[in-house]
Amino acid sequence: MTTLENRTHALAMTSEAEVTTVREVLLAAGLLTENVRYTFFAPEEPAKAEVLAGGETDRRFRAVLLDIATGRSWDTVVSTGTRSVVSSRELDPPVDGQPPIIDTEFEMIEDILNAEPAWLEALAKRGIAPEAVRAVPLSAGVYDYPDEAGRRIVRAFGFRQDHEKDHPWAHPIDGLVAYVDLTARSVDRVIDSDLVDVPRTGGNFDDPEVQGPHLDLKPIEITQPEGRSFTVEDGHVRWGKWDLRIGFNEREGLTLHQIGFDGRPIVYRASVAEMVVPYADPAPVRFWQNYFDCGEYMFARYADSLQLGCDCLGDIHYTDAVIADDLGNPRTIENAICMHEEDYGILWKHSDMFTGSRETRRQRRLVISFFTPIGNYDYGFYWYLYLDGTIELECKATGIVFTSGTPGEYATEIAPGLGAPFHQHLFSARLDMTVDGPRNAVEEVEAQRVPMGEGNPYGNAFRRSVTRLSRESDAQRDANAAAARTWHIVNPDKRNALGQEVGYVLHPTGQPTLLADDASSIAGRAAFARKALWVTRYDPSERYAAGDFVNQNPGGAGLPAWVAANRAVDGEDIVVWHTFGLTHFPRPEDWPVMPVDYTGFVLKPAGFFDRNPALDVPPTTSTHCH
Structure with missing residues (x-):
């Protein structure tokens, strides 16, 4: 201990x-x-x-x-x-924003609503008993309501639950929302905009009758007869040439620290510093719907205790995480972090026609992960370290899509009468880089067509365009998959054997960033999500992309405030912030529980090594490979 x-x-x-x-x-x-x-x-x-x-x-x-x-x-x-x-x-809420919403407040919301005559009248009009309603208090955002300034507000939807085991997400009570003052424990207003039939479809995915007969799948067992190849001691992890520390907190969840390979530093600290889920339905009861799951809810406080054979497969090392509950008492999340090795196919291979050489090596990766439910969704965060020096983050989204009773222009009908509004899941990765040392710089690298003509008479040429990002104002960039745009984090003080600056490349997936209008409230509050890349000068106080206090923050905090200083970032101690995510047009196949969807990014060495760093990986010794 x-x-x-x-x-x-x-x-x-x-x-x-x-x-x-x-x-x-x-x-x-x-x-x-x-x-x-x-x-x-x-x-x-x-x-x-x-x-x-x-x-x-x-x-x-x-x-x-x-x-x-x-x-x-x-x-x-x-x-x-x-x-x-x-x-x-002491915080000044109209300026700073509000602290996150906590369990104590979630637990009081139904009592507050059931004491409000207008809410009860709206339910009675729909023939719904109050005791059958599960209320969902959601972060309020900031809109043109002067009377809400400085007050602690949430907005609440209702979902009908037909019995104890019934998943209420299948039965949204649409056209109805309540604005609730959490401090006064009172309802400001009830908006009853439309009488919408409550969908009758079922959502009980865990009912054996709904699941049907199980497929005849034989078990897969992952074994390592000689034990695992990594060690963990008080959060210090060693595996192959990799060396790092792990951490955990309720806002970011899993954090990685001092990531190095073969004694050389690469990343000082890596985390998911924020995520926002903006919804696209402009209806009177839904236009405000967007959530910062990190900054408004501290979503990692709900992290799962992972189970062998269900969440993790193989020779697993688990790490508990300690957080504080609402009263400040310690709460231990057992098995919060899962760590294991995983085969990942071919690492390198060649069968040579001249020499007769046939060499194959298998890739494997170290997986460090945690999973957390937050309301209807469940999110998994998987950091992968590969034998060739590659670092990857994969985020997994599953659970139950948020539902409405109004399929239409801004929502998919996923079951009879049941809508799922369009939305995005946008994450901000904070990568405090130390590529071979603390002085780094970022270059934007693109593929560039060369016109047919002198020097390119047959039109087959293309080349690489390299632009150094010198100041924070330059370093606010969009992804561009059509140009194969990547960002190279290099060390101007260190060169490889070929005379090139050593570096790592950030490969974005190139999916859309925030789709809301630039003049919208959410675009001001989630300004980080408007760009795929930001580069800032390191400052230990600059931790969260949307600022420290996101709940009911009026906007402009975090990255837009910091880069206003326009600090130099060429050859400085820098932090790279990467926005990535999913744009989700739900499908019928996402109901009643959503198969995992994936997003993330990759950091690959580029000139960091003088040659393939995985030549020393041993051949497979299995009797099936000879």
């Missing part, structure tokens, strides 16, 4: 003892009273230079506190080493 006394690294994962210590300090300081709840808790990591310098650093934790009786909130930092409050600042 890791304790406060034997902890050895500044980036070690949070322990239960540390969560308890923070709570004791806040209690002693008078900041944690009867009505105060935690809305966020995570390690406050030391600045990069402190960690790289080695030696002991102060363990600090950030807790955002909310008085649920008054709506006042404070952003605090506590040192567990000195057992003291390092800083405490």
Whole structure:
């Protein structure tokens, strides 16, 4: 068991003892009273230079506190080493935004609604008993409602649940929404715009009668008779030539730190720093619908405890994650992080016609993952490290699509009378790069056609166009799959044996970024999602792409605020932010539970090595390969 006394690294994962210590300090300081709840808790990591310098650093934790009786909130930092409050600042909600929404508030929403005559009248008009309604409180965003400024607001839909095991997502009560003040515990308004029939279709995907007879599939067993090839010690992972640390917090979930290969640094810190799910239905009850699952809900606090044979297959190493509940008590998510090796087909191969050589090597990857449900959706985050130095992040989206009772121009009919509005899942990866050292730069590289003419008489030529991004104003870029656009993160101080700057290439998938109008509220609040690439000068306080307090933030926080300084990024300590994701036009095949959809990106070495770094991978020793 890791304790406060034997902890050895500044980036070690949070322990239960540390969560308890923070709570004791806040209690002693008078900041944690009867009505105060935690809305966020995570390690406050030391600045990069402190960690790289080695030696002991102060363990600090950030807790955002909310008085649920008054709506006042404070952003605090506590040192567990000195057992003291390092800083405490009261938030100004109209300017800063609100703290995230918490379980305590989710749990009170049905009682608030069922005390509101207008809500009960709307349900009665539809012939629905209040006790059959599951209310879903959703983040409110910021719109032209002056009376909401500074108040803690959510907007709530209702879904009918026909029995205890019935999935209510199949029965949206459309045309109806309530605006709720969480602090006053009252309903501001009920909008009853249209009387829509509640869909009668079923959504009980876990009912054996719905599933039907199971296919005759034989078991697949993954074994490693000699054990796994990686080691994990207090969050420090070694596998092949790879060396890194893992972390976890309730906002970003899994974080990777100090990723290196063969003793050379590549990425100092990698995480998914934000995600937003904007919906496309402009109906009066739905136009506001968009969620920042990281910044508004702290979605990793709901991470699954993963199960062998279900979520993970093979010789698995699990790591627990410790977070804090609403009252500041430690809560351990058992088996939150799964780690295993996975065969990945052919690594390299050649059968030579001249020499008779026949050589094959198999690729494998180290998989580090976690899965978290948030409302109707479930998201998996899988970091892959490959034997050839490649790093990949794959995000998996599954679960149940959000439903409506109004299929039409902005929604697919996925079952009789049941709609699923169009939407996007847009993620922001924060990649604090250290490619062979802290001074890096980014080049945009494209394929460029060469016109037929002098020097290209047959028109077959094409070349590479390289543009160095010098300042933050230059480094706000769109993807362009038609030009094979990639971004090379290079070190201007280091060269390979061929005289080239060593580097890693970010390969985007090239899918659309935010499709909402540039003048929309969500475009202002999720400005990060309007570009596929941002490059910023490193600042330890710049952690989250949409700013620290996303809930009811009026917009402009995070990346747009930081790049206004237009700092130099050529040959500096830089952070690369990459927006990627899915544009989802739901299908009937997505109902009643959605097969996994995938998105992500790849970081591949380009000139980082002098030759193929995987020549030393041994041949397969199985008796089936000879």
